[in-house]
Amino acid sequence: MANMISDDLRGLFYEREVDSPVAKVVRALSGHGAVSTSQIARSTGLARSTVSTILADLKRSSLVVEVEVETRTTGSAGRPALAHSLNPEAGTCIGILLGLGEIRIILADVAHSVLADVTLPLESHYGPEKATRVLRHAIDNLYKEHSLPYSGLLGVGVAVSGPLAPSGKVMRASMLPGWAGVDLRGIFEPALEKPIFADNESNCAALAEMMWGAATGADNFVLFKLDSGVGGAIVAGGKVLSGAAGAAGEFGHMLVDQHGPLCRCGNRGCLELYCSATTLEAEARRLLGRPAPVADIIDMASRGDVGFQRLIADAGDVAGRALAVIGSVVNAPLFVISGALATAGDLLLSPLRMSYEKHALIKRTDLAQGEFPSFVPGRFLSNDNCMGAVGLVLRHSGRLT
Template sequence: MPHHRHDPAPGSTASLRTANQQRVLDVLRGGSTGESSEETCTFTQAELARTTGLAPATVSNIVRELATVGLVQTDRGSGRRGSSVRLARGAGLVAGVDFGHSHVAVAVGDLTGAVLVEERRGFESARHDHGEALRLARSMMLAMSAGQGTIRHVGMGLPAPVTNDVVRSSAIFPGWEGVDARAVAESVLGLPVHVENDANLGALAEHRQGVGRGHDSSVFVKISSGVGAGIIIDNQLFHGSGGTAGEIGHLTLDAQGPLCRCGSRGCLEAYTSSSTVVSMVAAQLPGATLDGVVRAAQQGSLGARRALEDAGLHLGWGLASIVNLLNPAIVVVGGDMARAGDLLLESARTGLRRHALDSVALTPVLASELGERASLVGALLLAAELTELVVDQA
């Protein structure tokens, strides 16, 4: 069950001490850079003092306290304040879980959000209830963390709108509709869990570790069997008032267009999803998967190329609405469809230029750097960020 810390009284000496510890730990976890690796998350005590704004003596005391309880590890350098400091492996682990329509992916990492081990398995979510999916994730997590340490927090991504931890669409993710995903996940996994939409997690991962680094605003569009977006504004995820911002898959492009699984017509998803592209060439490439369609297009199949180009043009039309409204620095395209690369993205850029205002028509549209791992990496980063590490006050 989730651990609820009893914070010291505001303004007290204990409260200040806790806040200072948290500042140091946030820097060691990569909070100052948005990146997570042993290199970027190792600091000298002098660097910690400069980064946090705390007095060198205060930092020395905090480092000593954190080392005593096993949260940080120090390596002697030139002088006490020249020694390097990083989070100790024994401080604990976190896990990320990414559920898709046809897969479960699990990663275990350290408290900087760095992946130590990960695994992805095929799993037809539409054929199973949420309990079975969670039990599979639990068995994967236990096997992967065996002998490595204790998992303290789990980040979990779902390919559906999530409001107050409740999944709101049976059409998009059968077996989870109306489920309090956090409550059932914590019951099955026996750990604190934070639930997010998978596109939001992809946006977070690309912003911190992928092609979105260095940009304070971006939109990550995940295109697989569904279409959704995660939005970064001022370096923060934007959720909207109910938590469902970014559901661009159901922008209406043509009210007389093809029927969407949401019940409406002409949705962006109905033109650009992986299943749509596969169905478009089913007569020419019977039994082909999306990878088969991409391979055929690369080998010169006109039908396969046209299917991907048409999907890209419609994607660009949808992206035009997003960039006109939000003016992000970049748009990142991920999910299964991103494997088509420029076969999809070149026509998406064309569609964007046709429908966007001149001032934003050249917004870069780039492929995800993290690929199919983006949502999983984001889940792990979020779990690390939300794990409480402050030493309990005596």
């Protein structure tokens, strides 16, 4: 029964006639999870009566189920309301992060439930052939452990730590130098025998925050990621912008000082040399005489170490200045701050906000209350990129063709 449902869903999921009303409804359910008839009608542009008819047919075929979701009104407790969701048995998807020294895998169903989340440590500079072998073995094991049919896997999303050209080729600025020029579809699709969706990891992070996190309901925002490197994403009209060569949102390589230190990208004085976790860790090592991961730096700062408080605040100040430049270009109403440094909370966000307000063109006093841009930490600070890779499949975006 489950295999038959998966086959039916696959036919709708990858239907070539993208304007088919049934396919529109299926993709709305896939992309948004449990939603009401009215929400589907708004997102698809279909008449509510048309959506109701399609949902009734999909329920009869077991592709769609009714679920209870909690609604809240001001001053009252939550109460259950009926919504529609794809049947969890209808299919699964995989999200993969090709990270530095590790590969992370998330297995989820089409109802947006995470079934497994595993991290596979590897040598720092593993190559495509090694990654392909490890992934196929690990994914096969996950499906066996959860008694799931591999035939139900609808697609695989891949998040990569660097720019990705529209063709699926990894660009040279990737944090995985051995992957420059690699065609992701060419290596993964034959091995996994499933459609491949892929994007830059920061774009994936933005997708995760838009689907389930701090940017839920926001159609226009900037994600700014302070991690081993500095990255980001620009979301406009509900779409993550990729740019002509897949490098939109590569904030870490904004020029800060043309005579500054040499960056891994080949330029000098890039932003990530001044406010990334890697930079803070290097300074902490100089001060302590031993390695200090960013989690330790944040812990010591939280316990009152003024030196490390200053180190984090300085990073926030530089980041705020950079965001003021970005804000003058895109005038975003919301900035989602992500990455390892975002776990510092107000130790980072307070100086970042102050720096932004100091350097931004439009000041808080120029606007009515509530109109100045908001700065919020991301919800998925430890796995946003891999969650977003799952979202690539559910939203049917980032498909490599």
